[in-house]
Amino acid sequence: MRVLICNDDGIYAPGLAALVEEVKKIADVTVVAPEFEQSAKGHAITISDPLRAKEYFKDLEFFGWAVSGTPADCVKIAISALMDRRPDLVISGINEGSNTGINIIYSGTVSAATEGRINGIPSFAVSLTSYTYKDFGPSARFAARLAEKYLSIDLPPGIFFNVNVPAMPEEQIKGVKMTRQGRAIYEEIFHRRFDPKGRAYFWMDGERVAEEDDPNIDEQAIRAGYISITPIHYDLTHYPTLEQLGLKIGKLL
Amino acid sequence: MRVLICNDDGIYAPGLAALVEEVKKIADVTVVAPEFEQSAKGHAITISDPLRAKEYFKDLEFFGWAVSGTPADCVKIAISALMDRRPDLVISGINEGSNTGINIIYSGTVSAATEGRINGIPSFAVSLTSYTYKDFGPSARFAARLAEKYLSIDLPPGIFFNVNVPAMPEEQIKGVKMTRQGRAIYEEIFHRRFDPKGRAYFWMDGERVAEEDDPNIDEQAIRAGYISITPIHYDLTHYPTLEQLGLKIGKLL
Numbered sequence: 001m002r003v004l005i006c007n008d009d010g011i012y013a014p015g016l017a018a019l020v021e022e023v024k025k026i027a028d029v030t031v032v033a034p035e036f037e038q039s040a041k042g043h044a045i046t047i048s049d050p051l052r053a054k055e056y057f058k059d060l061e062f063f064g065w066a067v068s069g070t071p072a073d074c075v076k077i078a079i080s081a082l083m084d085r086r087p088d089l090v091i092s093g094i095n096e097g098s099n100t101g102i103n104i105i106y107s108g109t110v111s112a113a114t115e116g117r118i119n120g121i122p123s124f125a126v127s128l129t130s131y132t133y134k135d136f137g138p139s140a141r142f143a144a145r146l147a148e149k150y151l152s153i154d155l156p157p158g159i160f161f162n163v164n165v166p167a168m169p170e171e172q173i174k175g176v177k178m179t180r181q182g183r184a185i186y187e188e189i190f191h192r193r194f195d196p197k198g199r200a201y202f203w204m205d206g207e208r209v210a211e212e213d214d215p216n217i218d219e220q221a222i223r224a225g226y227i228s229i230t231p232i233h234y235d236l237t238h239y240p241t242l243e244q245l246g247l248k249i250g251k252l253l
Numbered sequence: 254m255r256v257l258i259c260n261d262d263g264i265y266a267p268g269l270a271a272l273v274e275e276v277k278k279i280a281d282v283t284v285v286a287p288e289f290e291q292s293a294k295g296h297a298i299t300i301s302d303p304l305r306a307k308e309y310f311k312d313l314e315f316f317g318w319a320v321s322g323t324p325a326d327c328v329k330i331a332i333s334a335l336m337d338r339r340p341d342l343v344i345s346g347i348n349e350g351s352n353t354g355i356n357i358i359y360s361g362t363v364s365a366a367t368e369g370r371i372n373g374i375p376s377f378a379v380s381l382t383s384y385t386y387k388d389f390g391p392s393a394r395f396a397a398r399l400a401e402k403y404l405s406i407d408l409p410p411g412i413f414f415n416v417n418v419p420a421m422p423e424e425q426i427k428g429v430k431m432t433r434q435g436r437a438i439y440e441e442i443f444h445r446r447f448d449p450k451g452r453a454y455f456w457m458d459g460e461r462v463a464e465e466d467d468p469n470i471d472e473q474a475i476r477a478g479y480i481s482i483t484p485i486h487y488d489l490t491h492y493p494t495l496e497q498l499g500l501k502i503g504k505l506l
Contacts, residue, residue: 042294118355180490190330235436241412
């Protein structure tokens with residue numbers, strides 16, 4: 001099995017290293033990752049600038065390609081220019097921090113998996129739900145096990161998994177739960193500061209203002225100690241509304 | 254009615270100017286747009302750098318805020334820091350070039366509307382389906398008419414419109430058609446070139462390799478001379494797969 005591994009934290013990220021180490025035990029791995037951190041870059045791609053792809057060596061051994069672009073760029077250039085054969089599977093991660101609820105659409109990690117799936121390749125994204133808990137071992141081992149089974153799950157075209165692993169020792173993880181994307185609402189706060197020349201600038205910040213009380217959403221499953229798997233897709237059409245409005249639309253003009 | 258207008262082509266874009274001019278006739282308009290072009294930035298947001306918001310004057314008159322970030326940043330900072338009251342409606346556009354099919358997920362224009370809707374505000378995105386046809390008049394007039402009706406359509410939470418206007422004189426446009434997001438497949442091509450120092454770099458390019466033969470998809474409606482409206486959403490959960498796999502997932506481990 002040929003596996004392409006990408007991420008959004010960049011080629012130097014410990015979560016990437018842990019994932020590569022585990023998946024190498026079961027597959028032929030190619031790493032193509034951003035040269036610099038690309039968190040929250042969503043599904044951005046680079047169309048107005050050229051891209052560079054540098055060979056990155058770790059302990060004098062070729063580790064992978066460091067690309068001067070976004071996670072989605074990495075998958076595109078890997079498949080179309082850097083790899084001699086298409087991968088059988090794309091894994092994106094392990095992200096430092098959860099990718100749940102509305103944050104899925106801002107996530108570069110998820111977007112790399114989306115890009116793999118757009119290209120017809122089975123793909124999944126994996127995140128560790130903490131910025132401080134640094135043991136990527138349980139997430140990496142779960143990702144490798146999922147990789148072994150993933151091609152047999154036979155997901156329909158355009159469907160792929162977004163996986164979040166709770167930040168706790170492996171033996172405390174209760175199991176795996178299929179979830180839906182949460183709908184918690186965040187309220188942005190912009191902190192206004194002034195530079196030494198007295199000009200204003202803003203730091204974006206936010207806090208969750210409304211929780212959802214449903215054990216089947218991603219955040220709640222994680223909080224309860226489960227690995228959360230949400231089957232996601234990228235057809236943004238809202239079909240019920242399309243059906244409902246389809247016949248009435250002449251009235252809009 | 255208070256309308257927030259954003260785009261991804263940047264505050265100097267002619268499509269933005271045309272939209273503002275029309276919508277000003279019917280509403281109180283605030284413009285918050287990226288300082289520089291942000292095409293294909295998807296739903297990227299700026300979390301590791303601060304943001305600047307500069308007052309931009311046109312012909313000595315205040316036109317709007319130029320933000321050093323992405324389209325989604327513009328909507329966030331507009332609502333949370335720059336506007337004294339929440340807008341009743343967010344319009345993003347008029348984009349130069351279509352936003353249809355898979356390109357919706359790369360589109361900064363659509364993402365600004367997404368961000369408005371995430372914040373609970375009725376929102377829509379408008380694109381003119383050409384990079385060369387420069388008459389934004391028909392698109393701007395349609396957007397203003399849609400703006401007048403939009404609040405009465407009563408779309409469910411999380412649902413909003415992605416509008417594409419065909420590049421042709423107004424009298425040739427046949428009408429409005431509700432559509433779904435197309436699923437045409439693109440094949441990326443990376444052009445490899447060498448800089449003056451002999452180092453390789455790549456330009457991303459692509460071509461559509463598979464068309465869909467369905468008059469109800471966005472691209473086909475436009476080609477047939479209709480304004481295409483796709484109702485879209487940002488809940489990426491694929492519910493049929495969730496239902497199908499929900500009970501079987503224990504087997505994954």
